[in-house]
């Protein structure tokens with residue numbers, strides 16, 4: 001899929017040129033995606049954090065952080081999902097957020113999967129993608145032990161237990177970038193001691 005020319009027929013079958021169809025739909029900035037501003041700033045702050053710190057493979061962490069911050073500012077109908085994701089280049093265990101069933105996935109831009117970097121996903125749309133990348137989320141495969149472990153840990157425990165790997169500091173950093181005041185970050189985290197990830201498997 002990576003070798004479609006801008007002037008080729010779009011692979012989605014619309015009959016339009018690729019540059020007038022899916023390329024245009026995917027090569028978006030955060031501001032071009034219709035969303036509530038409070039949601040956009042939390043997601044964009046997570047993106048900025050990953051980018052500035054070249055933060056690799058943090059899907060279980062950044063998905064939990066986005067879920068908690070989005071919930072803190074009042075969003076409902078959110079889930080953190082864990083499952084195997086597949087694209088043209090391979091498969092990997094992964095965690096992402098869904099809001100009203102639409103995917104929010106920043107960690108995919110800097111995976112531990114052989115150092116692969118893919119366009120991040122905001123409400124099912126690809127940010128800044130010049131290629132038509134297709135992700136299949138939650139394919140029917142066994143998870144590795146690491147991913148199974150996170151499924152059995154609440155979002156709160158996952159972040160608090162990882163404190164020695166700076167997970168609490170990263171939570172505070174992304175909250176601050178998002179303009180969210182936390183008088184006691186750990187107290188906020190403890191509210192999510194009953195919130196777990198959902199296994200996604202088709």
Ligand SMILES: [Zn+2]
Nearest residue numbers: 010012021022
């Ligand atoms: Zn198309």
